[in-house]
Amino acid sequence: MRNRRWFRPAVGVAAALLVGVGLTGPAVPASAANPIITSIYTADPAPLVVGNTMYVYAGRDEAAVGENNFRMREWHVLSSTDANTWTHHGARASIATFGWAGADAWASEVEPRNGRYYWYTSVNGNGPGWMDIGVAVGDSPLGPFTDAKGGPLVSDSTPNSSGLNIDPTVFTDDDGQAYLYWGGYWGVRAARLKPNMIELDGPVVTPSGLTNFWEAPWMFKRNGLYYLMYAANDTNGCVTSSSYACQRYATATNPMGPWTQRGVVLDRVSSTTNHAGVVQFDGQWYMVYHTADAPGGGNFRRSVAVDRLYFNADGTMRKVVQTGGGPGPGPGQPPAGTNLAPSATASTSYVSPWESLAALNNGGVPANSADRGNLVYGNWPEQGTQWVEYTWPSARTVNRIATYWFDDNQGIDLPASCQVQYWTGSGYANVPGQSGCGVAGNAYNVTTFNPVSTSRLRLNVTARSGYSTGLLEWLAFQP
Incomplete structure (x- = not known):
């Protein structure tokens, strides 16, 4: 103590x-x-x-x-x-x-x-x-x-x-x-x-x-x-x-x-x-x-x-992500708030031919990170940093996101890190005051930042060495 x-x-x-x-x-x-x-x-x-x-x-x-x-x-x-x-x-x-x-x-x-x-x-x-x-x-x-x-x-x-x-x-x-x-x-x-x-x-x-x-x-x-x-x-x-x-x-x-x-x-x-x-x-x-x-x-x-x-398959413990929002709702249940993602158009640097970009904002309720009962977004076999993006017809104010990562225990794994960016009107910039971007499986990871007004929100996702990344849901909330 x-x-x-x-x-x-x-x-x-x-x-x-x-x-x-x-x-x-x-x-x-x-x-x-x-x-x-x-x-x-x-x-x-x-x-x-x-x-x-x-x-x-x-x-x-x-x-x-x-x-x-x-x-x-x-x-x-x-x-x-x-x-x-x-x-x-x-x-x-x-x-x-x-x-x-x-x-x-x-x-x-x-x-x-x-x-x-x-x-x-x-x-x-x-x-x-x-x-x-x-x-x-x-x-x-x-x-x-x-x-x-x-x-x-x-x-x-x-x-x-x-x-x-x-x-x-x-x-x-x-x-x-x-x-x-x-x-x-x-x-x-x-x-x-x-x-x-x-x-x-x-x-x-x-x-x-x-x-x-x-x-x-x-x-x-x-x-x-x-x-x-x-x-x-x-x-x-x-x-x-x-x-x-x-x-x-x-x-x-x-x-x-x-x-x-x-x-x-x-x-x-x-x-x-x-x-x-x-x-x-x-x-x-x-x-x-x-x-x-x-x-x-x-x-x-x-x-x-x-x-x-969270625990790994071999029984080792994953490092806990400290949050300001607490553990949040149960598995698969999204955090409370007004989710702006359904009104956005999604785009990406790459999506596998057999996966779906529509998975990001279709309102699915994942059972776990390996769930294929809903649509799935994945970018295998691409590695390194890939991105997904939401575009709205006019500016929206956003101050947090929630990510539910896909992990098929094969070529797609939980990411190493992620960074939220927004369109300033002339280019992309990191959102100010971003909290740790959570990469845990089997739950929504909430990332907070200072409110930004933008028509485009981008999520850069960096894969673990030798793997690609994927998402089951990506939510974006207004204050």
Whole structure:
């Protein structure tokens, strides 16, 4: 959860900090874009799916403007049934939940077991040492939560504990065995949990293979393979300044490792810290993380964001595209807004004889990127950069596009990159302020830019080496 700068409030301020902390309140609808909530600042998100609902548990950042310190006293809960529209349920736990706590409601995660919900937290104890891991428990995802143990689960006195006991992640395997991972200051640690979920079951071990681990582990399993994601701050393909962090990940065939480092799945975000969680919800995978992108945000005033996560056929993770619009509608469903594409005439640098340029704006609903149930545009065997273009009889104002890429797993693949251009009246120019042009499969990729008034909009698409590119739909929206 933490990065280069560390500040420890003086012992004794906790009583003053607890004044006015409420643990209940009315549920409030939150934003349907990133960040998903802007009424308060939220950080260190941990997603959990229960039935048809995704919950996100997050700490609250309360630092004042210009304050260079993590001021965190409570944990909040958000929920969604579509991963787009969120309800804020308020604070459901705080440092007051733990009678032995001093201050600092840092990163946490909730794990269900036997009909109960165990909330593992990073909290500053009143005794010797600094950060401890506590456990609260409740009978529903929204609590109420109470201290499950009466003291720390992990502290500095735990044999082989981390240099900083923070950022707990708990994973329960198919056989019912639960595992706890945690740690900061490069000190990743792991241990089994007893069935009661509040005691360690055996020694604390130091996992091997987690290259450049800094903090914020997150554990999950997919198709029999174990994944451990974590914050790293190395400058070897992760970040250019070690004051920031990326999210690396490793895989293993056993939950205790050994681990094989696979690469970066989330680049640096706008805050110095980078803390994320992964969850599968309604058939899709999502990454939940935090940024400094909310109005007035900063390194100590962070906000939770959600975007889609995709996997390659070999099980490796594709790098997440950070968006301002959030994950958007379900697969094949276009983003909301007025789509100008149906009123345009399409043209291209090249279309395969057996494909159709009409696919771009015929209103098809793709099932996935390999879907041939609708018309398909492709430019095989051309490589390098090709273009598609919309022309309107008079100028239109456009400020975003959405692309649903075609990938036939043969000669046409997802592109390497793309660039939106507009006709200025005398030539083509790149649209101003373009966001990252997403190249993920099986979903609409939304690209935003500053509004332009033009009669022609062009999309330059650069192929991966040895491949051509294709599209199932290309949408263009007015503000």
